[in-house]
Amino acid sequence: MEKRLIETSLELVRDDVLVGLQDLGAAGLASSASEMASRGPVGVKLDLAKVPLREDDMEAFEIMISESQERMLACVEPSRLAEVQALCARWELECSVIGEVVEGDHLICTMGDTVVGDIPVAALVDDCPRYTLDPQRPARLDTEPVDVASLPAMGDASKLLEQLLALPNIASKAAIFQQYDQIVGGGTVIRPGADAGVIRLPGSKRAVAAALDGSGRRTWLDPRRGGRQAVAEAARNVACTGGRPLAITNCLNFGNPEKGETPYMFVESVEGMAEACEALQAPVVSGNVSLYNEHSGGPIPPSPIVGCVGLIEDAGKSIGAAPRNGASIVLLGDAAPAVDGSEYQAELLGGVAGRIPDIDLAAEARLIDVLVEAAAAGISHAAHDAAEGGIAVAAAEMAIAGKVGIGIELPPLAERDDITLFGEAGNGHVLVATDDADALLALAAKHDVPALLVGTAGGDAIRVAVGPTVAELPLAAAVASWSATMPALIGAA
Ligand SMILES: [Mg+2]
Structure with missing residues (x-):
């Protein structure tokens, strides 16, 4: 129905047979008809007895505010009504004439000949009551960042990486998005998952x-x-x-x-x-x-x-996010990852606490410039940013995407090595795969973006090291952890 509605709407607009077209979202006809009238500005008179209904015995106010996404409200010159009806018939889409534009500035509703509502349009569009908010800052937000010294001792980094990959917020969502057609219309260049x-x-x-x-x-x-x-x-x-x-x-x-x-x-x-x-x-x-x-x-x-x-x-x-075998891996960004608000903290360290780091937006804009220019110049062939699970998980996800191992060595970015590996920063960290690391480093330098050659793609293991701390997994084990969660959750549901 939605697809037929979209196609019909596109053709109606293309053929220029409408005066106006408005979708029906929140508050149904009440909002769409009043918004349409307000733009006139004109009055609108609706006969609610002519509105197609899913249920019998709906009262006038229910018809006005009920919501259904698969509807559009069109304003049509009477002389072109037959064209609109023919187009709807061709797409097997029901259409009904439910009212007319009238003089004045009121939205008038009738049920047959009986007037059941009459209200100035402005009362629904411009002069509607507004909330007076009382934004009080919760004392909770004055919390300091988590004191790293108070954290439990770091667990085995390889085990932590395997556990993180299986968490629902990180694990593959393929079991969900593969239920939908991703190549409808034939224009898909990069499918979901990147x-x-x-x-x-x-x-x-x-x-x-x-x-x-x-x-x-x-x-x-x-x-x-x-x-x-x-x-x-x-x-x-x-x-x-x-x-x-x-x-x-x-x-x-x-x-x-x-x-x-x-x-x-x-x-x-x-x-x-x-x-x-x-x-x-x-x-x-x-x-x-x-x-x-x-x-x-x-x-x-x-x-x-x-x-x-x-x-x-x-x-x-x-x-996409898939590096080629032998590619150099460059880390863009050098912000300090934090445990505060991270997936690692929420799931493996006992719950969310502390204060997330701030983000330098100007630095973020420069990072975006580097990513866009590197791709356009063909310098990079894969890029993936660290999100839930931090840089180590991002590296593992790249390896999984590329079906190739990855080995990288990170400088210490945080107070503790597990936080460098699995913590989450305010500013972005992006792992970029390139066959020309020098060109990428030069481009990053030109934009004043910190960049470091940290490793290569190859082999059949994921290895992310910070000093003596190493998170290491066979690629097959990482794929197994990452792939099993969603099918299990869906199966259980
Ligand atoms: Mg991302």
Whole structure:
């Protein structure tokens, strides 16, 4: 139904037979009809008896506010109605004339001949009541970063790597995304599973890259930093495939904004996202807000989820996360990973605590420049950033993607070697595979981005070392840990 609706809408717009077209999202006809009227500005009169319903016995107000995504509201000149109806019939899509544009500035609803509602459009669109938020900073946020000296002794690094790869936030999601057709329309350049998906634009050399990111856990520890990082990570993931970030969309999932810490978390994370969007020159072009998400009497973790879309001028230059055998591996970025808010802390060290590190957005913008230029120049052939599980997990994921071993040696970036391996920083770390390390290092230097040749791809083991500490796994063992979790979870469900 959704597909037929999209195709019909595209043809209606292409053939220019409409005055206006509006989707029906939250608050159904009430919002779409009033928004359409407001843009006129005109009055709109709807006969609710003519609205197709899924249930009998719906009251007028229910018809007005009920939501169903598979609908569009079109405004059509009466002389062109037959064309619209013919097009809908061709796509086997039901369509109904439910009202008309009228003089004035009211939204009027009837049920047959009886008026059941009459309200100024402005009352629904511009003059609607607004929340007065009371953003109080929770004392919890004044927490200091975790004192590394207080952490339990470091476990066996190889065992930790194997455990991390099996955690649901890190493990392969193939069992989920393989349920969907990833090559619909034939334009897929990079399939799901890399940092971003890449789709060719029809009739063009160009392609778009798209990625979704966000961490409720990190945003809970610091909403402004979490908001900044959600945007930066989505943009970085797009850049890893060679895409120049163009714009973002978001879905802001929060608890009840009228109470507790939620208004503060909301305002701060939105401000953080705005700062990152400005620094990365990526405007917010759309979005969605989902509030009042509560469970067990409390709000969900504040979860701004960011989608970033970026442009790749030449689809043939887009890159995935799979290094070639013999490639040099260069680490871009030298930020200090922290245990605070990391997957390692949450799952293996007893729970989320502390304060996530901040992010230098100007440095992030330079990192993106290097990634985009390296891919476009053919200097890099794979790139993958560290996220949950840190640099060691990123290295393992690259090896798994490339079906080739990887051996890297990291400088100490944190107070303890396990935190260098598995901790998570504010700024990005990206592992880039190249056949010309000198060219990549020179490009990074030109953009003032820290870069270090840390190892090579080859063999059949994953080996990530920091000084005397080594996380080492046969590639097959890593694949086994990483692959088993989602099928087991889905099976159990
Ligand atoms: Mg990534």
